[in-house]
Amino acid sequence: MSRGSGSPFRPYDTSFTNDVRKALGIRGLMPPVVESFELQKNRCLEQIAMKTTSIDKYMYLSNLRNTNTDLFYRLLIDNMREITPLVYTPVVGEACQKWSHIYTQPEGLYLSWSDRGNLRNVLENWPAEEVDIVVVTDGSRILGLGDLGVNGMGIPVGKLALYVGCAGIDPRKTLPITIDMGTNNEGNLGDPMYLGTKMHRVTEEDELEFLDEMMIALNDRWPGLVVQFEDFKNPFPSLERYKNTYTAFNDDIQGTGAVILGGVMSGFGRSGIPLAEQRLVFMGAGSAAVGVAKQIVELFIKNGMTEDEARRKFWLVDSKGLVTNDRGDHLAEHKLFFSRDDNSGQQFASLEEVVDYVKPTALMGLCTTGGVFTESIIKKMAAMNEHPLIFPLSNPVHKSECTFEQAMKWTDGKVIFASGSPFPAYTHNGVEHIPGQGNNMYVFPGIGLGAILCQSTHISQDMIYASAAGLAKSVNDEEKAKGWLYPDLRRIREVSVVVAREVIRAAQAGNLDRKKNLQRLNDAELDEFIKKAMYDPCEPSSSHIASRVPSGSSSPVSEERGRF
């Protein structure tokens, strides 16, 4: 059986010792050699190198995850910088666009509109007894690629792979869900191979009713599980509805908010400009932009500003220009908090006009439109600031508002930079610079891990803020000396321990933790507890496997659901 990204079934693995093979009755069913994970990983890396396209590499890795879960995660954990871009952004974006064509296996659970009224029964079909965490999308805004319908399944699958790799969530207890509410993508509707229901999207009200049923059904089958909402075109209603009722959060609003808050906590310090003098222009005024701005507002408030003073540090620009009260259009609810009323009737249609008017210290890109941070705009940022913060955060790479190379060249190396998708290093004046990746993957795994371990009833704003503070704390002296805003991705599991610890502490402070005995642990003990709880795949020992062979069974492999 091979179902789901967290499918635990390990096939005849060449790391099985002869004793193990005997115990399982599988001698001869695989090559005779007994290999270490190390050797097997090298074979995997060789095979990945042989594939000439990113999508082939993605498909190879998906197959590995589904057929040898432990080996896949060993490979990911030990090669985080190399493998993450292949299973997450940017390649997952291309995989989603081609999902219905590269499809070989389900990868997760599909809940369709036609299943409404019956979702509890459909959940019964998922084979895992226990589920700790769900990532769910409706496919309506996949990265910056728009409505991809059920082809968006690559996103919950990829996010959960990072939950396992970055934070050691048990893969058997992860569940990727795509809800099939139809699609307004005419390309999908006209594609004979499209894997979703061929109908236009149901209304937002209908979708919310469906989500209500889903949340009840999920919590009925797996009480208290963590639910991460991901890549919904309009994620605000579900966040408002569930954040105080379930252990649920929205990664695009809150996770992104936390990761960028963590980055600016370091970045503002490096820029040398006091908080009171910071002015932030956001290109994009959607869920991610508002989520990020709101978290930074919290930072300003914690540093002595009133809420009103804090919100006035932000200028949001959407496809119609600067968001103002008197622009003449009906502003969506989520934009109102940041809408400007001090523009003296002037309207600004383009980003460059806004930059001239505001003279920002920081420029954030969350507008799904590649290249909008032009040479002219970036040069102006460098002329106005000794060290401008420029964060092109849209995904995948071709949606990035500028590249690292452009930001470095056009600011003559002065930029403080982070991007949503990874960019290659750039050598400036003979020194190699590695760009920061301001991606929610630095926090959501630790948020989920913390919430699972302390059995939090909700995921509060304080827990989200704590995750950002934990991330900022995780940048070590060596990384700071190199000017990095984020820790080395190769240390992500250490970082996730700190993030999880801070999240647990915030849950405890808010009395949201159900597992009260963690309160007795000091920080070092809590870190130890977290580390011990993390899945860390290793070669199976004879005793490990032998202990799982049911007595009287000659070949228990087909029954095997254990970690090996």
Ligand SMILES: NC(=O)C1=CN([C@@H]2O[C@H](COP(=O)(O)OP(=O)(O)OC[C@H]3O[C@@H](n4cnc5c(N)ncnc54)[C@H](O)[C@@H]3O)[C@@H](O)[C@H]2O)C=CC1
């Ligand atoms: N780095 C990270 O960790 C994350 C990055 N993102 C990226 O952020 C982007 C936006 O995501 P959401 O806010 O959820 O989407 P959204 O659809 O809610 O918002 C997009 C916003 O961009 C504006 N926009 C679109 N084209 C524009 C243009 N040409 N000029 C000015 N504004 C324009 C829209 O008016 C809207 O306000 C996506 O590309 C996504 O991949 C999202 C979450 C996390």
Ligand SMILES: CC(=O)C(=O)O
């Ligand atoms: C990273 C992420 O969550 C996004 O681009 O939507």
Ligand SMILES: [Mg+2]
């Ligand atoms: Mg997302």
